[in-house]
Amino acid sequence: NVRSELDSAYVLANEKIGLAKAVEGAVAIKSIAFALKDVPHIELESKNVMGVVVPKIESSQVRKDLCERGYGIIGTSSCLDEAVESHEALVEKIIVAAEIETAIKKLLDDIERTKRRVNALEFKVIPELTEAERFIELRLEEMERENTFRLKRIKA
Numbered sequence: 001n002v003r004s005e006l007d008s009a010y011v012l013a014n015e016k017i018g019l020a021k022a023v024e025g026a027v028a029i030k031s032i033a034f035a036l037k038d039v040p041h042i043e044l045e046s047k048n049v050m051g052v053v054v055p056k057i058e059s060s061q062v063r064k065d066l067c068e069r070g071y072g073i074i075g076t077s078s079c080l081d082e083a084v085e086s087h088e089a090l091v092e093k094i095i096v097a098a099e100i101e102t103a104i105k106k107l108l109d110d111i112e113r114t115k116r117r118v119n120a121l122e123f124k125v126i127p128e129l130t131e132a133e134r135f136i137e138l139r140l141e142e143m144e145r146e147n148t149f150r151l152k153r154i155k156a
Contacts, residue, residue: 002100006093013090016083023079032080037070040091052110054103059095063088 021029040062047056066073069084 002093002097006090006097009086009090009093013083013086016079016086020077020079020083023077028076029080029083032071032076035070037068042095049103049107050110052106054106055099057095057099059092062092062095 017029024032038061041060043058043060045056045058046053048054063085066081071080073081
């Protein structure tokens, strides 16, 4: 679901930027992109999910007001504002998707590691221990018979 939302936001952002390029021109779009005052702040933390450390991404200042964007509103069209808004929404969705996908990948890696351990136990360690148990039981029975035979010999 997150991936489909990300894909639709990407398509929408590309449509909006294409329209803005048609209205404003590619050079004007690039100059406005360089006029950006500050970039979004991203903080990485970690959280524990079932014993696996996964990232937690906190972002701020992704969406900005019209006056905080760094370009004048007088010389630009509303197409540009819509393109900027759609790209800000796209960045937010990318951040959410990155957090979720990284957590899923780490959990899947841990599941694979656990599956290998279980297989090693099931197909190697447990059969070896069962064989050792059987050998010890046979040896103890043999020692018991020898001891019984020795006691009978001493009595006789």
